[in-house]
Amino acid sequence: MTRDPYTYVTVSIDSDGASRVGVSFYTPGLRVSAGVLDSGRPFLDICSKTADVSISTTGAGAVTSTDLAIARQIFNVAASYLADCERLHHQHSGGSSPAISPGGAAAA
Secondary structure, eight states, X not given: OOOOOEEEEEEEEXXXXXXXXXXXXXXXXXXXXXXXXXXXXXXXXXXXXXXXXXXXXXXXXXXOHHHHHHHHHHHHHHHHHHHHHHHHHHHHTTTOSOOBOTTSOBOO
């Protein structure tokens, strides 16, 4: 079954009062950006027409070793996602498309 693209946002509150927000992007209309705010705080944004997710460091002060560990996890998981997308695209296209490197250039 093929579904139309969508962004799915849920908010739930547990019986103990703890809340949880879930955001799922299933759309080609994503914008991804990263940078450093004027305050010196790095950020990563993933946005669609209907929802935004912003990730930043744990506090307003210096970047911590925990911040670095989280950034490395994001990087490694994103690299795995890219590899899976490239592999599946290659399989579905009959192997005729060149692999795309992380920088966006076709691999030789």
